[in-house]
Amino acid sequence: MFSRGTMTGTMKAAPHNIYIHVPFCMSKCNYCAFYSQACATPDWDGFTRKICTEIKYWGEKMMAPNVPTVFFGGGTPSLMPVKTFEKIMSAIRQYFYLIPNAEITLESNPGTLSQTKLNDLVQLGVNRLSTGVQRLNDEQLQFLGRKHTVADAYRLLESAQNMGIRVSADLIYGIPNDTVNDVIQMCHAVNQMGITHCSLYELTIEPNTPFGKMNLDMPDNETMAQMYLTIADNLNLPRYEVSNYATPGHECRHNQNVWDGMPYIGIGTGAAGRILQDGQWYEQMGNNEIFTPISNKARATEQIITGMRTKRGCQLTEHVKNVINSDWIKSNPQHVQINDERVWATDAGMLILDELITKMVL
Numbered sequence: 001m002f003s004r005g006t007m008t009g010t011m012k013a014a015p016h017n018i019y020i021h022v023p024f025c026m027s028k029c030n031y032c033a034f035y036s037q038a039c040a041t042p043d044w045d046g047f048t049r050k051i052c053t054e055i056k057y058w059g060e061k062m063m064a065p066n067v068p069t070v071f072f073g074g075g076t077p078s079l080m081p082v083k084t085f086e087k088i089m090s091a092i093r094q095y096f097y098l099i100p101n102a103e104i105t106l107e108s109n110p111g112t113l114s115q116t117k118l119n120d121l122v123q124l125g126v127n128r129l130s131t132g133v134q135r136l137n138d139e140q141l142q143f144l145g146r147k148h149t150v151a152d153a154y155r156l157l158e159s160a161q162n163m164g165i166r167v168s169a170d171l172i173y174g175i176p177n178d179t180v181n182d183v184i185q186m187c188h189a190v191n192q193m194g195i196t197h198c199s200l201y202e203l204t205i206e207p208n209t210p211f212g213k214m215n216l217d218m219p220d221n222e223t224m225a226q227m228y229l230t231i232a233d234n235l236n237l238p239r240y241e242v243s244n245y246a247t248p249g250h251e252c253r254h255n256q257n258v259w260d261g262m263p264y265i266g267i268g269t270g271a272a273g274r275i276l277q278d279g280q281w282y283e284q285m286g287n288n289e290i291f292t293p294i295s296n297k298a299r300a301t302e303q304i305i306t307g308m309r310t311k312r313g314c315q316l317t318e319h320v321k322n323v324i325n326s327d328w329i330k331s332n333p334q335h336v337q338i339n340d341e342r343v344w345a346t347d348a349g350m351l352i353l354d355e356l357i358t359k360m361v362l
Ligand SMILES: C[S@@+](CC[C@H](N)C(=O)[O-])C[C@H]1O[C@@H](n2cnc3c(N)ncnc32)[C@H](O)[C@@H]1O
Pocket: 031, 032, 033, 034, 073, 074, 075, 076, 077, 107, 108, 109, 110, 131, 132, 133, 134, 170, 171, 172, 201, 202, 203, 204, 205, 206
């Protein structure tokens, strides 16, 4: 249940990250439950107007806060026409203060970005490309419902790398018939790609997807756990979050900020944000005027849940300090560590993260 907001702030808000949701795909993949429509000819003009209206609304309400990161997620943001991207970036620059060297990430599908289009998008500000490689075998890509080949993925990675922007690849492991050895081979192939960031996700079977209705023969839990452990041993990039790996300094700043509890605005249908205004947190949805105050305790708990998934752990803000059980934490050093600034899970703690979080929150 959402309440209609009455934001009363008269001061420029604290820095906020911006997430923009692009809810269109060429077709739906068999595993995916993200909010997006398969649509050959989306109404890009209508989409652009809606996004720019929301940007104007929040920028004016919050008196043009600083923006350290913008993340275009989806759906398939790489389907956006260059003109759409240009108008959205221009609205962000008009209504917010985009800091110098702000990180601007675009999620992309191989086969949807020509060299020319990528070049135009980079000229307009994209400095980080996240690419859905998913698998390195064409038959498996087909099984997942992907519309591109492995060669398409390599071409896109290479184009982006040649442009000197930061590049990340998404991959999925734990599909039917996967073995630990397959995951090792996948890690070695990622090492060869020369990228400095990748996300390796265990396949989740989501209800209301084609896979959700197929009764697939999935690897058992023990094999999945072995696959997860083997990634750390075989990938050259260190893990910095449960599913994310990067050369130090090349982490996704947007996600790091969000996981660390910094406020962010969700723009577009299907996007959610957490806004901070005059010391009050709000849950915010893309539709501009709807937002709900959140208690400090609820917000601190969210920060613990996302922060503890990262290697550096959760920042000890005053609100977080108020909801954690320090005595329990100090008496379980094999699973969780704490200093004056942060609390974090050890490698052993990472394996029982959900249980750990339940015990460390009062
Ligand atoms: C927002 S999605 C899509 C980005 C882009 N449209 C693409 O497909 O490459 C981000 C990533 O989530 C991962 N993903 C989505 N659904 C998943 C699932 N059910 N299990 C595991 N990973 C999933 C995929 O690796 C995907 O690249």
